[in-house]
Amino acid sequence: MGWLPQDWRLDHEMLIDAGGQLQRIRMYPYFDTAHYLLMCLSVRDDLGPTGVAFSRRHPFSCWLSSMLMSFAGSFLSSFLLGEPIISPMKRHDDVLLASIIWYLVFYSPFDVVYKLVKLTPIRVVISIIKEVQRAHKISHGVSYAARLYPESYLVQILVGVSKGAGSGVVKIVEQLVRGSWAPNQHEMLRPSFTTKACVIASILFTLERQSMYVTAPHDLVYLCVVGFFAYFKLAALLLGVTDPLSPVENVICAVLMGGVFDALARAVESTKEAVQKKRQPTEEEILSKEREKELKRKKLSAAAANGSDKKNK
């Protein structure tokens, strides 16, 4: 117990303090603004090169799309919890702010707002602010669901995720409002890293509420989640890291989702075939056959993938 503990304790308290302060920040208007900006941007980018023409021809559909995306988390969690879907529209301030942002993104003179937000430094700052808002929404979603269903951890996690990453699911409806329909390119089929991160954060908050496995104080957990979101957002924006979880996932999928047993089954099958030919196969033969089959299987699944999704290049 030399000079370190005191330092560390100080640091610990400082961190808790920082987490507490971060948690008490009001989201409206600055953090919400960043969120609305990015959501309107995503609508515009999703419209592609005809976005400007579309916004001139169908202003109402464009506005509705932007509102759906801006309040996606609230819409989805209201829908799941059986609350009035319209409730996010109750607060005039929020709708007004989101509408102003929508107007600026689509109709600002000389497209100045759009061009500004597209600049990397500004985009990075806005994205980080938005990640803080995301953590805030997940934390609130989990604690809200925990009040309604104190025993159901799964519900708490799902509500937290829907608050934080609802836009991926609501996007299906939003695209429908804009008159496009892409049933095989949605979030549930290929969850993005953001959604996975929301799942992790949601699980963390839920466990922490039960104080069973996570014994750190809530403020510290909150700070860690914000840091986690901000760090990976920065990595994605600046270093192009799209999915840091994919190696872990691939291993899990290979072990649990049939990978090991598929390989075993193939080995057994090739052994059987060889036995049927009335002689013991050499190990080389088994391996080469297995390789062949793997190739075939890959071709088949590639063909299937070509048929069912065009997202992967």
Place this chain on the structure above:
Amino acid sequence: MGWLPQDWRLDHEMLIDAGGQLQRIRMYPYFDTAHYLLMCLSVRDDLGPTGVAFSRRHPFSCWLSSMLMSFAGSFLSSFLLGEPIISPMKRHDDVLLASIIWYLVFYSPFDVVYKLVKLTPIRVVISIIKEVQRAHKISHGVSYAARLYPESYLVQILVGVSKGAGSGVVKIVEQLVRGSWAPNQHEMLRPSFTTKACVIASILFTLERQSMYVTAPHDLVYLCVVGFFAYFKLAALLLGVTDPLSPVENVICAVLMGGVFDALARAVESTKEAVQKKRQPTEEEILSKEREKELKRKKLSAAAANGSDKKNK
């Protein structure tokens, strides 16, 4: 203060009285019948020339479609307000009446009901009766939402609109029930005049409830809305006026939705180009270039429109 004030006052009171009486009319069964008739007709017309064959092959799907359209306003507002979606099915009288109307429209001997309703004079009368019912539904929707959310004008307006023009949105589900799917031809993408009129009526009722900007008595406002709906319905049916609001809209779109700034941006751009060519452009050159660009832009947006919608001929 000669002979006019007394006359006018009498007239005013008479109008208020008429509005009050109009408001107290029971919708069931005559006004609802007109509504159900027009909705079943719209389902049948939407089915096209194969409508009769479809109704013979898929009677259940046909009935469900007709019910969805007949109670579209209630379904949509229930969905938005988080109330049981099934609640419109609670009243047996209504469902029975709507089912009888559905049966008569699709299966009447020698198609006599369908042919009768298609006759212009009968259609006009039914349409006017239906507009009275529409005003009634909007007024009730707004006052119902105002009881639930007294502070949220936007919610009140949206519920009023969904009560009056819900069939446009529910049509997406209704088409799905019938096995067809047209994601780029719905009401939210190209609101019809009826929807816009419902928005206006809804705003009027909401403002009148708050007694801030509309100081006329409620009965008079109600009468005006009914007159407004009936007048434009007549104009649409007899004179072929499809959208009397479109000139106003076009002006608003041109001024607010980027039109002015787009023109400015094009002018600035052409000036810049000329400056880059190291000489002052004549005014004629700017104009001709602008005209050229306008032409190009139109072609592009026409191409985009061809791609995304086939409704406009």
Place this chain on the structure above:
Amino acid sequence: MGWLPQDWRLDHEMLIDAGGQLQRIRMYPYFDTAHYLLMCLSVRDDLGPTGVAFSRRHPFSCWLSSMLMSFAGSFLSSFLLGEPIISPMKRHDDVLLASIIWYLVFYSPFDVVYKLVKLTPIRVVISIIKEVQRAHKISHGVSYAARLYPESYLVQILVGVSKGAGSGVVKIVEQLVRGSWAPNQHEMLRPSFTTKACVIASILFTLERQSMYVTAPHDLVYLCVVGFFAYFKLAALLLGVTDPLSPVENVICAVLMGGVFDALARAVESTKEAVQKKRQPTEEEILSKEREKELKRKKLSAAAANGSDKKNK
């Protein structure tokens, strides 16, 4: 009153007793297991030959699909009754059991579970167990809705049907989650026999609750419904009887859904044509003309059917 009444009375009481015992059986875990097994199987079969590859590539989408189908009845009835959609996820036991079943069906070593369940004897047993669970769900759905809406028989019937045959409707959403979209092949367009049987059972339970038309004790009605479901399931699995109701339906459709009047209208028309030709047509001519028209109409409706559905071969 010879030897028969005593025998019959004993039998009657035995049956009531059996019905009562059947009703008090707990569904969790054995009956629910059968249901989850069949639902996961239906998801896998619906995926077709690429099912295994899909489950390796998109495990989350696959799990969500299976959960949606496993709890389809609860999801649909929650949606209709305005209750939290997420409520079926509240019970951890059920979700865990369904997840284990999902895992076994898709990822079991050497596909052993899938192959076992596909064996006819095992499939028959599981299907019968599932039919018992179906009757249980319908009965509970009707009594639950009757508590909420004691006066609305239609709502009670609809909730019962959605509990028993909700998977047909939820399948649309489930297919969307898997990235496929088939708007013209759903249950509402072509209700399967199971759905129709659920409607009959639901009506029976509803009438029995009101004690107006069905005076048999509830336990006996329950036993009859279970027997009815089990009997027709056996017939479908072993004898290939797909729809025992279709003859009745065809008659009803022919009489009520325009068949008779269509024929009459055609006869009248052909008579009219003949009259216009200034001579009395022979009976033969009328018949031949009618036959010709019938042929034409069939061709037309066949063309329409080809256009709108590819399910019927």
